[in-house]
Amino acid sequence: DSGVTQTPKHLITATGQRVTLRCSPRSGDLSVYWYQQSLDQGLQFLIQYYNGEERAKGNILERFSAQQFPDLHSELNLSSLELGDSALYFCASTRGLAGSTDTQYFGPGTRLTVL
Amino acid sequence: QQQVKQSPQSLIVQKGGISIINCAYENTAFDYFPWYQQFPGKGPALLIAIRPDVSEKKEGRFTISFNKSAKQFSLHIMDSQPGDSATYFCAASGTGTGNQFYFGTGTSLTVIP
Numbered sequence: 001d002s003g004v005t006q007t008p009k010h011l012i013t014a015t016g017q018r019v020t021l022r023c024s025p026r027s028g029d030l031s032v033y034w035y036q037q038s039l040d041q042g043l044q045f046l047i048q049y050y051n052g053e054e055r056a057k058g059n060i061l062e063r064f065s066a067q068q069f070p071d072l073h074s075e076l077n078l079s080s081l082e083l084g085d086s087a088l089y090f091c092a093s094t095r096g097l098a099g100s101t102d103t104q105y106f107g108p109g110t111r112l113t114v115l
Numbered sequence: 116q117q118q119v120k121q122s123p124q125s126l127i128v129q130k131g132g133i134s135i136i137n138c139a140y141e142n143t144a145f146d147y148f149p150w151y152q153q154f155p156g157k158g159p160a161l162l163i164a165i166r167p168d169v170s171e172k173k174e175g176r177f178t179i180s181f182n183k184s185a186k187q188f189s190l191h192i193m194d195s196q197p198g199d200s201a202t203y204f205c206a207a208s209g210t211g212t213g214n215q216f217y218f219g220t221g222t223s224l225t226v227i228p
Contacts, residue, residue: 002158033216042220043159043204056215090158092216103149104206104216106158 004107012113018079023091032074037088081114121219134192136222138205145207153202195226
């Protein structure tokens with residue numbers, strides 16, 4: 001158990017809908033990263049927050065947005081869902097920023113299926 | 116542009132054999148190189164990591180070899196076991212690299228009994 005929690009574990013929805021994925025980082029970790037992993041694909045970095053502020057952006061679609069709250073949990077919002085958005089979405093956390101002595105610890109993921 | 120290039124994409128090894136996965140990078144600002152192991156339906160889990168001030172790090176059956184001049188690092192799994200069958204990702208990060216971890220594309224390892 002990495003200490004990172006993600007809810008829900010599974011999510012099934014229809015095209016055009018909007019969903020929210022939730023992540024709670026390890027105790028004491030200030031950074032949260034979101035990744036998308038499609039079938040047989042690697043980890044695609046989406047976005048990173050550090051202590052409530054956006055710090056890095058990857059290949060995140062405009063239909064997607066995220067935020068980190070004062071209690072450090074984070075939410076990833078996916079809207080106008082398309083079939084191609086079906087994937088595993090992972091959250092990871094670190095104590096500080098990338099490049100520090102800490103590494104990323106990943107949550108168990110949320111499997112999103114868009115029908 | 117792929118910041119970290121990983122090979123092979125898939126690997127089949129006999130039980131007891133050595134599994135070797137290679138990664139290469141270009142950005143000399145990287146100074147931390149972790150390897151992750153991922154089982155189907157699970158999140159990646161840190162396996163072993165190295166910093167460029169050492170050329171090798173060993174933890175049990177897992178060894179990272181690091182070649183700073185060639186900008187390459189590799190994971191060796193000695194005495195591979197069926198339970199090692201998983202996808203392995205290399206990654207890199209560093210101060211001043213945009214607050215990101217850059218991942219390789221993954222290697223699917225199958226260890227045949």
